[in-house]
Amino acid sequence: MSEIPGDLRFMKSHEWARIEGDGKVTVGISDHAQGLLGDLVYVELPAVGDTVEAGNACAVVESVKAASDVYAPVSGTVTAVNTALADKPETINEDAYGEGWLFVVEASEPDQLNDLLGPDDYAELIEEDDH
C-alpha cells in the first residue's frame, strides 16, 4: 500500500480530490480502490466542458473484474481529462495519485470540499474496510 499524500481529500467511495493553486480540483481514484478493482482495462471519462455535480457518477473505471462508477467530489465544469488513460488505463494501477488522475474540475461551490475526508480519516476508513 503506497503512502496517502497529505494534500488530498477523499470521498468514502474512494475518489480523491487535489485542490490546485489555481482553484481547480484534480480528481482520481485512490490506491486502495485500484487495488480492490485489480488490473484496469478501460476508463470512460466526462468531456471537457461537461457540468458535474458533487456526489453524482461522472466517470467509469473498469477492471477485468468489475465496472465501477466514479463520483464527482465537487460540482463544477470539467476543464481537462486525462486522455492518456484511453491507451494506458493501467497507469491508474501504477500511479493512482499521480499520472493516473482522471479529470480536472473548475469548482462552482468550493465549500463542498470541506465535506470530504482528510488523509488520516480516509486511512482509518480503509483500515476498517480491510477487517
Place this chain on the structure above:
Amino acid sequence: MIRKTILNDSHRALGARMVDFGGWDMPIHYGSQIEEHHQVRRDAGMFDVSHMNVVDIDGPGARAFLRRLLANSIDRINPGRALYSCMLNPQGGVIDDLIVYDRGGDTFRMVTNAATRDKDMAWIGAQAAGFDVQVRERPELSMIAVQGPNARERLLGLLDGDAAAKVSALGRFAAAEVPSTPFGELFVARTGYTGEDGFEVVASEAGTVALWDALLRAGVKPAGLGARDTLRLEAGMNLYGQDMDETTSPFEAALGWTVSLDEGRDFIGREVVEAHKRDGAPRQMVGLVMDEKGVLRHGQAVRTALGDGEILSGTFSPTLGKAIAFARVPAGDLSAGVRVDIRGRDVPVRVAKFPFVRDGKPA
C-alpha cells in the same frame, strides 16, 4: 464456515488477494491478473484447484452407472483417457459439467465443480441406487493445474525414471497413476481449463504442498482464479452456473458436441436433448467480440432481430486486447447484427467462433 485448501498459507505468503469462491477461500490474483494470464499463455503458470471435488466411482456396476448418469458416453474412451461430460436432470438441464477418467478395470474418477458439490453428491448418490457401485468423495486429495506451453517440460523436470517416462508418454486428454515420485503417489492428467498444454495433478495434501514449492522453484508462477476465468473464456470453455445451469440443455450452451446419442443408451435427460438435436433448441449460445472499447459483462442485455438475450460470461481478453463474451440468444440467423446494452449505450458486437484464442494467438 469458509473452507481452505492445503495451499492457503502458500497463497497468503505469495501475497495473494483472497476471495470467497463457492465457500472456499481462494486466491483471485497474486498482484496482477493480466500478468498471470500472459504468463500461462507464454510460459507456464499454476493454479490451486484443490477446491474441486474428486469423486471415485468404482465397482462392477460403475460403467453401467456412468452410461446412465452422463450425457457423454463413457464407452467412447479407453482406459487411461479422460472424457468431458454434462450430468443432466430428466428435463435435459445441466446439473453440472465434469471430467471423468477411466482408470481401468471398473474404476473411474470424476472431477466436479466446487460450488455444486452438495447437490452433485446428492444427485449422484440417488442415481447410484440400484447399481453395484461405490461412490466415494476424496477430500484428502488436493489438485494443482500446471498450464502453459512450457508446463509439460517444467513438471517433467521434477520427475525421473519410470515416473518421468510415464508422464512424458501421456497424450492429450490422457491420465496415469504415477506411484513413486518425490511428491508421493500422483494422478496426472494432461487436461486443463486454459486452452494451453499442461497437466492437472492430484496428490495427497503433503505431496501437493511439496509439488507447489518445487514448481515455484522451477520457475512456474502462481496464477489465481481471475486469470483462470479469462484463460478459459478465451479458450471457449463454459463455466457452470454462468454459461449453463439446470434450466439450459447442452444444446443451448454450445455443448451439443458432448452429448452422445449412442444407440440404446438410456441416459438421464436423453429424451429432451434428443429432441433438441433433432428439432433444434429454442435458444443458442454464441461467442461475441466487441471491437469498441469497454468490457462485456454477465447480465448485460443483448439485442438481436430474433429477440433479446443476455451476456453469460463476459470479460476483457488480455490476449486480444478487447472484450469477449458468451451470450444466450434466440435460435436462428444473427446476420442482421447483434448489439449489447452497456449502461444504456447501444454497442455493436460481432458474432465470433470460439475458441477466441488458440495456441496463444487470436483464433
